[in-house]
Amino acid sequence: MTHRTHTQETPRDAADAADAAVVRRQRFGRLPERIRPEDTVETKPATRPDPARDTYHADEWLIRYCG
Structure with missing residues (x-):
C-alpha cells in the first residue's frame, strides 16, 4: 500500500512563502563582517x-591551620 501526500499551495500560501523568503534573505x-584575530x-x-603579597613563607600553613 502506497500513501502519497500531496499539498497544494494556495496563492495566499505562495505569497506568504515569498514574503518569508524575502525576510530570510x-x-x-x-x-x-570578518573579525580580525x-x-x-x-x-x-x-x-x-x-x-608583601607574593613572598613565600614556609610556615604559612602553620599560621593558617594550626593557629
Whole structure:
C-alpha cells in the first residue's frame, strides 16, 4: 500500500512563502563582517610584583591551620 501526500499551495500560501523568503534573505543573506584575530585579544600591561603579597613563607600553613 502506497500513501502519497500531496499539498497544494494556495496563492495566499505562495505569497506568504515569498514574503518569508524575502525576510530570510534580508536577515541571513550575507555573512557578518570578518573579525580580525588581533581584535579578539585584550592586552593589559603587566604589573610589578607586590613583595608583601607574593613572598613565600614556609610556615604559612602553620599560621593558617594550626593557629
